[in-house]
Amino acid sequence: MVNLKDAIPSATLPVGVFDSGIGGVSVLRHIRQLLPSERLLYCADSLHAPYGSKSSDFIRERSRVLTRFMIDQGAKAIVVACNTATAAAVSDLRADFEIPVVGMEPAVKPAAAASRSGVVGVLATIGTLKSAQFAALLESYGRDVQVVTQACPDLVERVEQGAFDSPVTDKLVATYLQPLLSAGADTIVLGCTHYPFLRRSIMRHLPADVMLIDTGEAVARQLKRRLQEANLLDAGEKATDTEFWINRDTDEGFRQTASVIERMWESVGERPRYHRLQV
Numbered sequence: 001m002v003n004l005k006d007a008i009p010s011a012t013l014p015v016g017v018f019d020s021g022i023g024g025v026s027v028l029r030h031i032r033q034l035l036p037s038e039r040l041l042y043c044a045d046s047l048h049a050p051y052g053s054k055s056s057d058f059i060r061e062r063s064r065v066l067t068r069f070m071i072d073q074g075a076k077a078i079v080v081a082c083n084t085a086t087a088a089a090v091s092d093l094r095a096d097f098e099i100p101v102v103g104m105e106p107a108v109k110p111a112a113a114a115s116r117s118g119v120v121g122v123l124a125t126i127g128t129l130k131s132a133q134f135a136a137l138l139e140s141y142g143r144d145v146q147v148v149t150q151a152c153p154d155l156v157e158r159v160e161q162g163a164f165d166s167p168v169t170d171k172l173v174a175t176y177l178q179p180l181l182s183a184g185a186d187t188i189v190l191g192c193t194h195y196p197f198l199r200r201s202i203m204r205h206l207p208a209d210v211m212l213i214d215t216g217e218a219v220a221r222q223l224k225r226r227l228q229e230a231n232l233l234d235a236g237e238k239a240t241d242t243e244f245w246i247n248r249d250t251d252e253g254f255r256q257t258a259s260v261i262e263r264m265w266e267s268v269g270e271r272p273r274y275h276r277l278q279v
Contacts, residue, residue, distance in 0.1 A: 011234045014039035014243070015223065016070030017079040018063075021049035021160045022257060023194030024081025025264045027104070030220040031079070032242070032268055035227075037234045041073055041243040043277055046257050048247075050156035051084040052125025052192070059127070063089035067097060069245075069279045076232050079223055080104065081193050083124060087131035100226040105133060106191035107215045109141040114211055115187040119146045121180030124191030126151045148183040152176045152192070159194040162260035165201060173201045181210070190214040197264065242270060247277035 015038050017028050022044050032040065043066050045051075051059050063085050067078050077100040078093065080086045086103035093101045106128065111120045120142070128134055129149050138147055155176070158169045180188055188210060190196055196214045206212065227233040244261055248254040258274045265272050 010076065011232050012039070012236065013074045013076040014041045015077050015079065015227075016041050016043070016067070016073065016075030017081050018043040018045060018066045018070065018085075019082040019193055020051035020085065021046040021156065021194070022261055022264065023156065023159055023192060023197070025261060026193050026196040026214070027079065027081040027216040027219050028242070029265070029268060030216040031223060032239075032270070034217075034220040034224055035234075036238045037236050039234070039239050041070060041075065041245065043070060044244065044246045044257060044261070045277070046160060046246060046248055046253075049160055050125060051082060051088075052127040052156065054127065056088040059085055059088040060092055063093060064096065065279050067093055067101075069277070071097065071099070073243075075099070077102065077223065077227060077230075079219065081219070083191055083193065084127040084131070087128055087133040100223075100230055100232070102219060102223045102226055104193070104215050104219045105137060106189050107213045107218065108137045108147065108189060111187045111189045111211075111213050112141050112145045112147075114213070115145055115185075117184050117186040118144070119148060119184040119186065121177075121183070121185030121188040122147060122149045122191050123152050123176060123180075123188065123195060124149065125156065126153070128191055146183070148180050148185055150176050150179055152195075155198065156192065156194045159197050160257070160260070162256070162263065164197055169198065170201050170204070173198060174205045177202065177205050181207070185210070187211045187213060240271065241273050243273050243275065245275045245277035247279070
C-alpha cells in the first residue's frame with residue numbers, strides 16, 4: 001500500500017483522471033465546468049484501448065500503473081473515468097492508495113427513475129456488461145424496470161480515431177440502438193465515457209421522447225464532495241491549462257490522438273498541454 005498519511009496532499013495539487021483512451025475527456029469537461037480552479041492532469045491509455053475487450057487482471061494492473069504515475073505527478077485525487085476500469089479496479093485502488101478515488105458506473109438508477117415505459121436501454125462495452133458491478137447495479141436498481149443491454153464493439157475505436165460523424169460510425173450507432181428501441185426503451189444510458197462524443201449521431205436515431213443519460217456530471221459532483229470532505233478543494237484562481245499525457249507507439253499516432261483531444265476540448269476555452277505517457 002502507498003502510505004500518504006505522512007504527506008497529506010495540498011489543495012493546490014492536481015486531480016488525476018484516466019481512461020483507456022480519450023473517452024474520459026467527456027468526464028473531464030464536466031469536472032472543468034464544475035471545478036474551474038482545479039489543476040487537472042489526464043492520462044489517455046490509448047495504446048491499450050479499448051479496455052472492454054481486455055481481461056480484468058490486465059485492467060487492474062494498468063489502473064494501478066496509471067494511478068501510481070499520477071500520484072508521482074502530485075495528484076491529490078484520482079478519477080477513474082472509465083466504466084470498465086471502475087468495475088475491474090476501483091476497489092483495489094481504494095485499498096492500495098490513501099487519496100480519494102472516484103469511479104463511475106452506468107446510470108441505471110436515475111434511468112430507472114426517469115423511465116415512463118418501464119424499459120431502460122444500456123449501451124456499454126462487453127467488459128462493463130459482464131462485470132459483477134453491473135450485475136449488482138441491476139440487482140439494486142433494475143428490479144422494477146426491464147433493462148435491455150447492448151454491447152457496442154468498435155464504437156470506442158471510432159471515437160479514438162475521431163470518426164464521430166462518419167457514415168460507418170452512424171451505421172454502427174443505428175445498429176446498436178435498434179434492439180433497445182424495438183424493446184420499447186424510452187431512456188437510454190451511455191455506459192461508456194467514449195459514447196457522449198457520439199451524441200449527435202445517437203440523437204439522429206432516437207425518437208424525440210427518448211431520454212439520453214450519461215454519468216459525467218454526477219462523477220464531477222462526487223469528486224467535488226470528496227475533495228470538500230478531505231479539505232482538498234482548490235478555491236484559488238481559475239486554472240489556465242490542463243495536462244494531457246498520451247501513450248501511442250508512433251509519432252503520427254500521438255499527433256492523431258492530440259488532434260482528437262483538441263476537438264473534444266475546444267469548447268472549454270483552455271490551453272491543453274500534451275506529454276508522452278511512457279508507462
